Amino acid sequence: MRKKLGLSEEKIARGRELASAIVAPIMEFVRGYTTVTVERATLRIAGADGADADGVPVPNKIVDSLRSSDSGLGDGALLRYADAAERSALPPEALNARIAEGFDLASRPVADAAAARRKAEELVAAGLERISRNKRRREEKLREFAGRNNDPLLYLIVATGNIHEDVKQAQAAALKGADVVAVIRTTAQSLLDYVPYGATTEGFGGTYATQENFRIMRAALDEVAEREKRYIRLTNYASGLCMPEIAAMGALERLDMMLNDSMYGILFRDINMYRTFVDQRFSRMINAYAGITINTGEDNYLTTSDAFENADTVLASQFLNERFAYEAGLPARLMGLGHAYEMDPSIKDGFLFELAQAQMAREIFPEHPLKYMPPTKFMSGDVFQGLVMDSMFNFASKATGQGIHLLGMLTEAIHTPFMMDRFIGLESAKYVMNSMSSFAEEIEFREGGIVRSRAAEVLDQAVSFLEDIEKRGLLDSIAAGLFAEVKRAKDGGKGLDGLVKKGPAYWNPVEAELERALGIGG
Amino acid sequence: MRKKLGLSEEKIARGRELASAIVAPIMEFVRGYTTVTVERATLRIAGADGADADGVPVPNKIVDSLRSSDSGLGDGALLRYADAAERSALPPEALNARIAEGFDLASRPVADAAAARRKAEELVAAGLERISRNKRRREEKLREFAGRNNDPLLYLIVATGNIHEDVKQAQAAALKGADVVAVIRTTAQSLLDYVPYGATTEGFGGTYATQENFRIMRAALDEVAEREKRYIRLTNYASGLCMPEIAAMGALERLDMMLNDSMYGILFRDINMYRTFVDQRFSRMINAYAGITINTGEDNYLTTSDAFENADTVLASQFLNERFAYEAGLPARLMGLGHAYEMDPSIKDGFLFELAQAQMAREIFPEHPLKYMPPTKFMSGDVFQGLVMDSMFNFASKATGQGIHLLGMLTEAIHTPFMMDRFIGLESAKYVMNSMSSFAEEIEFREGGIVRSRAAEVLDQAVSFLEDIEKRGLLDSIAAGLFAEVKRAKDGGKGLDGLVKKGPAYWNPVEAELERALGIGG
Amino acid sequence: MAHIVRPYGDTLDDGKVQLSFTLPVPDGPKGRDAARLSVLGWGFRDCEVVHSAAISDDFSFYVAYASTDRGIDFDSAKADAASEAEAAMSMDEIDEYIRAVLGRKVVIVGACTGFDAHTVGIDAIMNMKGYNHHYGLERYKMIEAHNLGAQVPNERLIEYAEKVGADALLVSQVVTQKDVHIGNLTELIELLEAKGERGRFVCVAGGPRIGNKLAVELGFDAGFGRGSYANDVAAFVAKKIESKAKDR
Amino acid sequence: MAHIVRPYGDTLDDGKVQLSFTLPVPDGPKGRDAARLSVLGWGFRDCEVVHSAAISDDFSFYVAYASTDRGIDFDSAKADAASEAEAAMSMDEIDEYIRAVLGRKVVIVGACTGFDAHTVGIDAIMNMKGYNHHYGLERYKMIEAHNLGAQVPNERLIEYAEKVGADALLVSQVVTQKDVHIGNLTELIELLEAKGERGRFVCVAGGPRIGNKLAVELGFDAGFGRGSYANDVAAFVAKKIESKAKDR
C-alpha cells in the first residue's frame, strides 16, 4: 500500500500511545472479574449445550444455579460441570440432557478436585481442538480458492427472521458474487442474557443467533462455495449481553467474522460498562484463537452524530478498539476496524472528505482489513438517489483499498433488504469496482489539497480527543457523553448484576489456554 | 486548467497541422459552390419566410423556381428577391405572402440591378441587425445572471413531438436545474430539403425544427430564466439537408447552441459529401456571427464503432471539426467539440480509459466548451444499472472539466425520456457533481500510469490516422470507410442535386458581410 | 366535476408506470412472459418487460414499463390530517397559543417503545436541539417534555405518564418488520383502555412508516410520518387538548 | 394443478412490487395521498409512498412499494415462440440443415425500413462480423444475405426481394415512439398482400421493442427482440421454409 497523505508518523504513534494508556487501567480491572456469560462461554467450549423444556439453555441453568447457591460463581463454573461429568461418567450430550431435565450441579460440592480438573482439561481440549480444526479448514479452503474473492470482500446481510428463508437469500447472494454473508440478529437479541437454542423461524428485523442457525447457514454457504470455488465467509454478532458465548458458538461452527466492538454495547445498547469490558476481552480471545475477524462498530457513531463534525471520534475509537484487540491477542489482520460513508450528501466536496477519511484509516491501519459501511442515515425513500449514493460509496471504497465492503441497499430507509435490492447492490458494486479497479494506484492527492488537509486535521483532532480521554479516564469520558453524544452512568445499564469478582480459587482452563496460545500474559 | 497528462505538445501541433492540410483542398472546392439551402438561408436572413397552402416554404418556392428557370441559381437568389421587393415596394411580409399565393420571382428579369443591390443590402442589414441584437441580449443576460449556471452546463433534451408538450417538459427541466434544453428533431427531418413552417404538434421521436417552434420555446425558457435568474440555453440541430437555413432561423430566434458537424450528415445520414461541406461552412459562419456555440457529433462514431478500439477517430474528427470551424470564423470558445462515454461497461478499468480520453480532449482543446455525451450504446432495460453508469459518467465529466454535459437517462434503451427520467438524471448529476466538486483540482495522475499512457497512445494513433487521411485525401478516406466504419461514395448520397456552381455573377451580400465581420477571406 | 388524474410519462394521461419485482421462477423467455402476464394481471396494458436477470437458479428480477387507464379523482385525495398542521404554527406561536388558550404548561411524555432502539426519531422531536432547523419540544417555554428514550415497555411509559400528570403521550416506532409496530402500538392503547385512561391522554404515534391513517386506525389521535417536526406535533397536541376540554 | 406465482420481496408470496411514476399534480400531502390511492386503485394493497418530490409546480414524482395478491399461473406463461429457437442450432448446424433439407442456398434480404436510421441492429444480424460472438448471416455458407441498410422504403425492399428471388424478408424497427413502427410494419404486409405475394416470403420483424407476439399480430411469421442473434433467425427461417414447402 502506497502512502499518499503525508500524515505525521509521530502523531499516529502518539495516538497509539494514548490508546495504550487509556486501555491499561481498564485491563487492570477486567482481569479481576468474570461474568455470567464468560462462564457460560467457558462451559460451552467444554461441551455444555441444549435447553430445557421452557427454552432455558443448559449453560444458563448451570450458571444461574451456581450463582444462587452458597458457593456462588467466584470460583468459576467449569469445575462443577467437569466434576459432574467425571462422576457420572456421562459424555457431555447425556450430561446436558440430565441438566435440562432438572439435575442441579450446585446441589453437590466437588468430589475429587484433581479428577475434576483432569476431566475439565480433557473437555476443554476437545472443544478447542474442534475450534482449531475449523480454523485449519477455513485456511485450507482459502488457499484452495485463492484469488476467487472480490477485493474488497463484498458483504451482504440477510434478515428475514426465518433461518430457512435466510438460507435461500444467502445462497442467491453468494451465487451472485457476495463474499461475506451476515445474518442480522433479531431486534433486541443483544439484550437477552442467554442465547436461544435450536433452529428458529420467527424474528423481527433479523434472525436469532443460535448455534443451530449457525450450523445450518454454514452448511448452506459451504455448498455454494464448492459450486463456485469461492470461499463464502459467514458473519454474526458477538455483541450484546452474550458476547463471549456467541463468540464460542461461532468458533465451534466455523463462523469467519463477528461484529464485536469494545464499546458498542455500552453506547448503543445501554449495557453496563464494566460488564461490557470484561465480556469483550473474553469474546475477543476466543475470536483470536479461532482466527475469526472482528468487525468493530465505529459506523454507529455516525448514525447519531454528524460525520463531518465528529470524524475524529471514529478514528479515536479505532485506536481504542485496536488496543483492546491487541490486549485480547488479536493480530492486526483480524481487526476489521469499522467506519462509514455517512457524510451529508448535500455537503460540497463531501466525497473528498469521505476519501480523506477512508484513505487515512487505510494508512494508519495498514494491515487491518477495514470494514467500510455504506450510507444509511441520509438514505431516503428516493431509491434512485440512494443507489447513486451507494455507487459513490462503492467508488470511495475501491479507491482507498478497503478490506470488507458492506453493500449499500437502495431501500435502506424503507425495509430490510428484498432479494432484488441485494441483487441490485451487488451488480452495481461489481460494475463500479471493475470499471475503476486500478484507480487507487493511478492517482495522487495534491499537496495542500482538500484530501490531505482534511486527513491531517482529523488525525490532529483525534489525538487531542484521546488526550482529553486519557485525562478523564475512559469510564468517566463515556459517562460524560464524549462518544456518540450518549451518556452512560458507570453503574447504570443492563447486565451489571452479571458481573462477578473472581475468587481466590477462580479456575478457568479455557482462559488460561487461550492466554497461553495467544501469548498474552494473564 | 492545470495540465496533468504530460502530452507531447509537438504531437498536438502536428495534429492541427495535418487537419489544416486535410481541410485546405476541401475549402478550395467549397468556395466555388453554393447550394439550394445556402440560398434559402440567405433569403431568410433578408426576410423571406412563410409557406404556401401546401406547406411549401417561400424560400423553397423562390429557389426552386429560379433553379428551373433559364437563369438558374448560379448568380444567387437574393438579388431577384430584392428586385421584387424594390419594384413592389412591399415590406418582406407582404412580398412573402404574394409569393406564397403564387407570384413567381423567376418570371421577370432584374429591373434595376443597382437599386436591387441597395435594397438587398438594406434587407440583409436588417436581418443581421436582428441577429446582432439577439447576440447582445444573450451576452447581457449571461452577465446579469453570471455565476448562476452549473459547471459543466447541464443539458437536457425534450422530444415529445408536440411543441406545447415540449414546453411543459422543458420548463420543468429548467426549473429543476437544467442549463441547456435541446429540442430533439423529429426522426428524419434531416432528410427533408426544406424546413417546415409554423408551430407543430406531431413528430416521431422528436419535434420539427421550425422557426415558430424556436420562438415558442425561446419565450418559454426566457420566462423560467427570469424567474430563476439563470440563463437557459436553447439548442437545436443545424444539421442535415438544411444546415444553413436552420442556422439562420436559430440566429434570428436567439438559439444559443446548434448541433452542427462538418461530416455527420455524410456519415450518419448519407447526405452527399460535396453538398455537406458547402452547407456546413455557410451554417457555421452564421453561427459564428450569432455567437451560437456549435456541438459537433463525434459521439456518433462510438455508436457504430467501439469506444476502446476507435478512440483515435474521435480525436482525429475533433481536429478536423476544429479546423473546419476556424475556416468558418468560429472562435474556440464557441466550439463544443463532441465526445462520449461509450466504453463497454464490462472492461476492467474502463472508467480510467474514459477519464484519459476526456482529460486528453480537455488539454488539447483548452478553450473549447467540450460537449460530453452520456452512455447510450451499453444502456439496457436495467434502469438501475443504467443510472449507475450515468453516475460514473457524471463523475468523469466533472473530474475532467467538461463544458457541456448531456445528462444520461436511465431509460435510454427504452423510450425517449419521461418527465421523471429527466428529473432523476438531473438530481443525481447535481448530487454527484457537488459531492466531488473539487476533485479535478485535487488529483494527479501517476506518471507511467494507465491514464497517462492511454492518452498518449490515443494521441499517437490519431496523428497516424490523420497522416493516412492526408495521404488519401478526406473525400477518398470517407469513401474508403475510414470514419465510423461507414463507406460513402463521392457522388452518392442525398442532396447532390442541390449543389450549384457559383456563376461569375454570383452575388451574396450575406456571405460577404459574414466573411468581413468574421475576418475570413472569401 | 371529478378531477381525474393518471400517471404521466411524457404525455397527459398516457398512464405510464415503472415497476420492478422478483418472481420465484427461473430467468428466461418463460419467466419474462410470466412477468408480462403478471403486470397485465394487475390491470395494466401495453406492458414491456424491458429487463430480466437471474437472481439465482429459482428467482429472477424484472423491470417493466406499462400503462394504466385507471385514474383517481384528485378531489378524493386527502392531505394527511396530521400533516395539515405542517408549518401551521411556529414554536413561538405555539407557546403563545398555549399560554393564551390553556394558561398552563402542557406536559408531554415521549418514548420509543418495545424493543425498538431507534432514538434518533423521537430525539428529533423532543431534544432541545431539534432537527433540520426546528427546535425540539424541550425548548418550548410552555411545554414540559420528558423523553424516556428507546426500548421502553408500554407499562413503564404509562406509569411514568401517570406520575408526571402527562397531557400527551408520544410514541415512536421505527422497526416495522413483521408488523412488530402494530403489536406495540395496539398494546399501548389496550393497556390504557383496560385502565380506563385512554381519554386522559392525547396519544400520538410517529415514525418513518407511520401515517396518520394507520395511527388513527390503531386508536391514536394522530400519527406523524417522515419529515415531521416538533412544531407539527406541538400544534396538534395543543389544539387537541383544547378541543377535548371543550368537549367535556 | 395450477402453479401460481406472485412477486417475492423477502418471503414467498408477499407480493411486493416497487413502482415509480409521475402525477400531474403538485407535490405535497395531498399529492402523496393521490399517489397512494392510485396504487390502491390499481389493485395493490399495503401501499407505502416512500418518496415524493416536485418535478415542477404542476408535476410530482413518486416512489412506492406495495403488495399484490394477484398471481398468475406459471404454466400459462409461454416462452416466446421465436426465442424458443434460442441457442437451438449453431451456424454450422444451420448450414448443414439447409444443405440436407433444402439442398440450396437460402436468399435473405434485410433492411431497417421507413425513416428509421438505426442500422446497428440489422447489421448485428446480417453483417459478416456479427454480434456478441455470433457471426452474422453473411458468413453462412448456405445463406445469400443482402443487407439494404437503413431508411429503406417498404416498396424498395419488396422490389429488391423480387429481383433477387428472396426466400425471406428481415425488417428491423427501432424507433417506436407514437407507434411509428406499427405503421411501417403493417404497411409492408399490406403491400405484399395487395400484390398477392405475402405467401412467397418468410417475413420476420426485429428490434429491441419487437416481440414475437406483436410481430405475429401484425402478420409476420415471427418477431425477434433484444438479445437475439443471427443463428436464432437463420434457424427459424430455414425451418419455416421447410414447413411451408411441406404445406404445399
Ligand code: B12
Ligand atoms: C440510525 C439507524 C440505526 C441505529 C439507531 C441509533 C439510534 N440511537 O437511534 C442503530 C445502528 C443502533 C440501528 C440498529 C438497528 N436497526 Co436501524 N436504522 C437506522 C437508520 C440508518 C436511520 C434511522 C434514523 O436515525 N433516521 C433519522 C430520523 C430523524 O428519522 P425518523 O426516525 O424517521 O424520525 C422522523 C419521523 O419519522 C418522525 N418521528 C419518528 N418518531 C416519532 C415519534 C413521534 C411521536 C412523532 C410525532 C414523530 C416521530 O419525526 C422524525 C423527524 O422527522 C435507518 C435507515 C434509514 N435511513 O432510515 C435504519 C432502520 C430504521 N433500522 C432498521 C433495523 C432493522 C435495525 C435493526 C433492528 C437491525 C438489526 N437487526 O440489528 C437494529 C436494531 C435496532 C432495534 N432494536 O430497534 C431498519 C428497519 C426496517 C423496518 N422497516 O422494519 C432500517 C429501516 C434499515 C433497513 N433498511 O433495514 N439502526
Ligand code: B12
Ligand atoms: C446507436 C443509436 C443511434 C445512432 C444509430 C446509428 C446507427 N447507424 O444505427 C444514431 C445516433 C444515429 C441515433 C439516432 C437517433 N435515435 Co437512436 N439510439 C441509438 C442507441 C443508443 C443504441 C441502438 C443500438 O445500436 N443498439 C444495439 C443493437 C445491436 O441493438 P438492437 O437495435 O436492439 O438490435 C438487436 C435486437 O433488437 C435484434 N434486432 C434488431 N433489428 C432486428 C431485425 C431482425 C430481422 C431481427 C431478427 C433482429 C433484430 O437483434 C439485434 C441484436 O441482438 C439507442 C438506445 C439504446 N441503448 O438502445 C437509441 C434509440 C434507439 N434512439 C432513439 C431515437 C429516438 C433516435 C432519434 C430518432 C433521435 C432524434 N430524434 O434525433 C435519432 C434518429 C434516428 C432515426 N431516424 O431513426 C430512441 C428510440 C426511442 C423509441 N423507442 O422510439 C432510443 C431508444 C434512445 C432513446 N431512449 O431515446 N440513434
Ligand SMILES: Cc1ncc(COP(=O)(O)O)c(C=O)c1O
Ligand atoms: C458491534 C455491533 N454489534 C451489534 C450490532 C447490531 O445491533 P444489535 O445490538 O441489535 O445486535 C451492530 C450494528 O451495527 C454493531 O456494530
Ligand SMILES: Cc1ncc(COP(=O)(O)O)c(C=O)c1O
Ligand atoms: C451533429 C448531429 N446532427 C444531428 C443529429 C440528430 O440526428 P438527425 O440527423 O436525425 O437530426 C445528431 C445526433 O446525435 C448530431 O450529432
